[in-house]
Amino acid sequence: MSEKLHKGVATVAQLAAFDTVIDARAPTEFAEDRLPGAISLPVLNDEERARVGTLYKQVSVFEAKKLGAALVSKNIARHIEEHLLDKPKSWRPLVYCWRGGQRSGAFTHILREIGWDAHRIQGGYKSWRHHVIEQLALLPPQVNFRVVTGATGSGKSRLLEALAARGAQVLHLEELAAHKGSVLGNLPGQPQPAQKGFESRLLAELSALDLSLPVFVEAESRKIGRLQLPDALLEAIRGAPGLRIEASLHARVEFLLRDYDYAIADPAWLIERLGHLKGLQSNETLERWRAQIVERNFPALVEELLTLHYDPLYQRSQAFNYDSFDAATRYATDRLDSAALDHLAAEILATSA
Numbered sequence: 510m511s512e513k514l515h516k517g518v519a520t521v522a523q524l525a526a527f528d529t530v531i532d533a534r535a536p537t538e539f540a541e542d543r544l545p546g547a548i549s550l551p552v553l554n555d556e557e558r559a560r561v562g563t564l565y566k567q568v569s570v571f572e573a574k575k576l577g578a579a580l581v582s583k584n585i586a587r588h589i590e591e592h593l594l595d596k597p598k599s600w601r602p603l604v605y606c607w608r609g610g611q612r613s614g615a616f617t618h619i620l621r622e623i624g625w626d627a628h629r630i631q632g633g634y635k636s637w638r639h640h641v642i643e644q645l646a647l648l649p650p651q652v653n654f655r656v657v658t659g660a661t662g663s664g665k666s667r668l669l670e671a672l673a674a675r676g677a678q679v680l681h682l683e684e685l686a687a688h689k690g691s692v693l694g695n696l697p698g699q700p701q702p703a704q705k706g707f708e709s710r711l712l713a714e715l716s717a718l719d720l721s722l723p724v725f726v727e728a729e730s731r732k733i734g735r736l737q738l739p740d741a742l743l744e745a746i747r748g749a750p751g752l753r754i755e756a757s758l759h760a761r762v763e764f765l766l767r768d769y770d771y772a773i774a775d776p777a778w779l780i781e782r783l784g785h786l787k788g789l790q791s792n793e794t795l796e797r798w799r800a801q802i803v804e805r806n807f808p809a810l811v812e813e814l815l816t817l818h819y820d821p822l823y824q825r826s827q828a829f830n831y832d833s834f835d836a837a838t839r840y841a842t843d844r845l846d847s848a849a850l851d852h853l854a855a856e857i858l859a860t861s862a
Contacts, residue, residue: 517617519603519628521640527603527628533612534605534634542705544605544630544637545713550588552581552612581615589619601626609633638705641712648715649745654680655861656746658728658827658837659754661691661819662761662811664845665727667768668754671847671854672725678718680726685710688734691819692785695734697771707736723861728831747830751837752857756845762811764845776802790818 521544524530530547532539535558539549553561557580565573596602602620604627606612613629620627630636657665666689669679687701688694702710718724726746731738756764772779779802787795794817801810827834838860840853 517621517628518631520631521637524603527601529600529602531602531604531616532606532634533616534607538607538634541703542634542638542709544634545709547605550592550616552584552606552616553577554584557584577611578615581612585616585619589623593620596625598624601628603628603630605630605633605637607633608635637709641705641708644712644716645708645739646741648712649739649742651720652680652715652718652745653720653723654746654749655723655725656728656749656751656831656837657725657754658751658831658834659756660761660815660823662765662768662815662845663754663756664764664768664850665754667764667845667847667850668853668857669725669727671850672857674851675854675858677854677858678722678724680714680718680724682711682727682729682738683733685714686733686736688736690729690733693769693772693779693782695782697775701734701736704736708739711739711742728827730826751831751834752861753834753837753839754853755839755841757843758812758815760843760845761815762808765811765815766807773805773807776805786818 519526524544530544531550532543532547533550533552535551535553535555536549537555539547539551543549561573561577561580564576602625604613604617604620606629609630609632613633617627617629632639657668659665666681666683669681673679673681683690683694686707687696687699689696701707726749728746728751729738729743731743766773772782780799783795783798783802794813798810798813801807801813840856842849842853
């Protein structure tokens with residue numbers, strides 16, 4: 510270990526020294542973001558935290574502390590009985606709360622009194638958050654990115670998966686963001702993470718990369734759904750060398766009909782989402798697209814969406830934002846099925862070695 514562990518206190522740089530990371534915050538705080546691999550053992554649930562906070566503000570600090578102590582003691586006892594009785598004496602837990610104060614301090618104290626070598630994180634979750642922000646500014650410029658470009662429907666995300674299957678390093682931003690990056694990109698039954706949670710996931714992926722090897726990443730806008738990419742990452746991607754998939758219009762239409770099958774299965778949702786293009790497309794065009802959805806003429810709809818909306822938008826944004834757009838190595842294809850994408854991945858790895 511590069512840093513010495515002080516009695517009962519550790520830093521975020523020492524996470525690997527512990528067997529279990531325990532998040533003592535309330536469940537809503539845990540849901541928004543947490544340290545990698547942390548488990549939720551809240552010393553106050555959301556309702557209890559609100560009750561204590563109300564007493565603190567409206568009655569007195571003393572009354573709030575009395576209630577808080579009773580609730581915290583009860584919850585820690587329950588966690589020990591339900592989750593920790595099987596842990597050996599050699600078990601080393603690391604506990605954190607929001608600031609590394611009373612919630613994690615109480616939990617850590619009891620665990621240490623039992624005989625476990627428990628520590629709490631100095632500064633709590635806030636110190637982790639500072640670490641994430643700092644590293645997301647420092648790491649991206651060190652990554653040897655290769656940017657996958659191509660018009661909408663070129664199978665860029667699926668190509669990343671094919672590259673990964675062949676052993677290449679990839680950073681799959683849309684997978685991390687749980688969104689396909691377009692007006693139809695919301696994934697059914699899969700909400701996007703909170704911005705802080707997305708950034709923690711992103712740091713975990715970046716930290717695991719071998720910086721001596723290339724990393725394939727898709728050209729993205731500043732935002733993926735409602736999530737924003739860190740500035741340093743966006744700049745690193747936009748300045749990196751690229752490769753361009755040049756798929757035929759027919760191949761792209763067929764690919765999108767497969768890849769967005771969930772949208773086709775829900776015409777009402779599809780009509781609602783396309784309504785967000787009002788002001789970008791004429792009322793006449795939007796009404797024609799609505800009729801095509803009702804008539805289930807999806808091939809015509811997808812072709813028009815590409816030629817009238819996505820392709821012009823793509824040309825403008827890529828040429829303006831990506832330094833490598835014109836100089837990118839080009840790979841032409843008339844198919845975007847799994848076998849074709851695997852062939853493309855093999856060709857790209859052979860020519861970019």
